[in-house]
Amino acid sequence: MAAAFMELRMDQLPTDPLLHILSYLDFRDLMHCSFVSRRLNELSKHNPLWKSQCCKHWLLTDDDRLQSGVSWFCLFKQYYTDLGRYIQYYAVLKRAWEQLKSFLQQRCPRMIASLKEGTTEVELNDIEAQIGCKLPDDYRCSYRIHNGQKLVIPGLMGSMSLSNHYRSEVLLDVETAAGGFQQRKGMRRCLPLTFCFHTGLSQYMALEPAEGRQMFESFYPCPDQTAQDPSAIDMFITGSCFLEWFTTYVHNVVTGEYPIIRDQIFRYVHDKSCVATTGDITISVSTSFLPELSSVHPPHFFFTYRIRIEMSSSASPEAACQLDSRYWKITTSDGNVEEVQGPGVVGEFPVMTPGKVHEYASCTTFSTSSEYMEGHYTFHRLASKEEVFHVAIPRFHMVCPPFREPVVRTQKALASYTPRFDDHDDDGEYCDGDGDDFDDLRGINMAALEGAWCPRHI
Incomplete structure (x- = not known):
């Protein structure tokens, strides 16, 4: 009785208020209203x-509708018929792809x-x-x-x-990924998402x-x-699902979180608070974890860091200087501290003049999954070698992704592992000094709205 009364009252409302009310509804509710x-x-x-x-x-845009030659209602039906099962994901993923392509068109x-x-x-x-x-x-x-x-x-x-x-x-196409689908012990039901020709490295998605x-x-x-069992596989976790994994990566690319170096996306992460300015010189640091050079057992975590040294363009010409040496204080999560110092960086002694940028990359390994480094560079003025000063390097943290051990490990560590620190001499590392361095509403029947449009399950 109450439902019939409500139907009567709704039918008595003028068209404009009714359309205003309907404009707040999602497509599911619009379809339900069609039954009233x-x-x-x-x-x-x-x-x-x-x-x-x-x-x-x-x-979709007005241009898309004009090109289709049909009404918005019919256009929605066409897309829903084809992609209805993905309606909760499509807009997010489509937007991510469009943002990525727009960025790549300009930068890569x-x-x-x-x-x-x-x-x-x-x-x-x-x-x-x-x-x-089943694929997700x-x-x-x-x-x-x-x-x-x-x-x-x-x-x-x-x-x-x-x-x-x-x-x-x-990023593998689905046919190639299927060819690498794993059924071997330790990697059962795992589908490769990515592949590197040089290292053989892949990221995988667990389908079960x-x-x-x-x-x-x-x-x-x-x-x-x-x-002893080769099927004992540890895992560095990179995402809880494909949507999170892909959209997080795209966000890091298009927001400039990952630098573009020689037309390639480099997965360095920069903490915006990791910047220090001393006088006219600013130091900023970004870091990256390399899983292909790391292991959980034995504990060996490989990180690379990229340092940007920039002299303010407003500095006076007399402020020109040259880097002589570096000093590092390295602290691991278990409290161990190491101090390292040596001449230059990556075997170089860069000269800094107003507006100049010098960037270089180096690496280190730790036996703990997180640690931080800080220190300073020593410079001298070109106009007076006796004028020596320190430039602070901000503290930067290196944290590996979450990792997980297999359910059953067949054997404990065969021998104790001695923590090893690289000597941080930076020699021979990659260097790019040019400064330009990613209600389960089943059976929605759209035919109730018009014609014989088959119901889809979402």
Whole structure:
């Protein structure tokens, strides 16, 4: 009785207030309203209502609608028929891809040509049948937009260069990923997401909760070198699901968190508070963890850090100076402290003049998963070598990603591990001094709104 009364009252309202009310509803509620009465069924098809839905869920524009030649309502139906199962992911992933492509077009244009067009539902279903596992919907949705990247260098998912070590990770297309699907003990039901030609390194996604992994999390595998069983695989965790993994990376790229060096994305992270200015010279530091050179057992965590030295452009010419030496104080999370000093940086003694920037990278290893470094450089003025002064290097922290051991480790560490610190002499490391250095509403029946549009499950 109350429902019938409410229906009557709603039908008595003028059209404009009703449309205003309907404009606050999501597409699910609009569809539900179509079942209430004939009048609401008609109003629920009001074209401007569906323009907002198309913009919200499919990121469509007026140009897209004009090009399609159909109404906003029909355009929403077309997209929902094709991509309805991904409606909770599509807008986020589509926006991330568009932001990434816009950024790459300006900063790394050769990467644009390596992106592959989206795959199809049929192809994704065939891949699932091939590997015998379901792919998560956020992964499928992203691959409907772009099917990864061609196997080229540089890789879309970031590079790293140190001395004679180079890594560049390609975002694998789904067909290549399926070819690397793992069924071996220790890596069962794991699908590769990335691949590096130089190191053989891949990030994987767990398609089932097995062997200590959580479902759909991404990780770098790390063999337990102290176990006799080669299937004992530790994991450096990089994301809890594909959506988080991919969108976090894109955010870091497009916001400038990751520097672009020679048309490649380098995965250095800069803490904005990690900046120190002494007089006319500013020092800033960014860091990166290298999983391919690290291990949990034995504990060996490899980090690289990149330092930017900049002299203010407003400094007087008499302020010109040259770096003579460096001093480091290194503190690990277990309280051990080491002090290191030596001449120059990366075997160089850079001269700083007003407006000049000098950048270099070095690396270190620790037996603890987190630590910090701080120190100072010693400079002398070019006009007077007797005028010597220190420039502070801000404290910067190096923390490895969360890691997890397999459920069962077959053997304890074979021998005690002696912590090793690099001598921090910076010699021979990568250096780039040019200063320019990523309600489960099942069975929604849109046919109730118009025609025989088949229901989709979301």
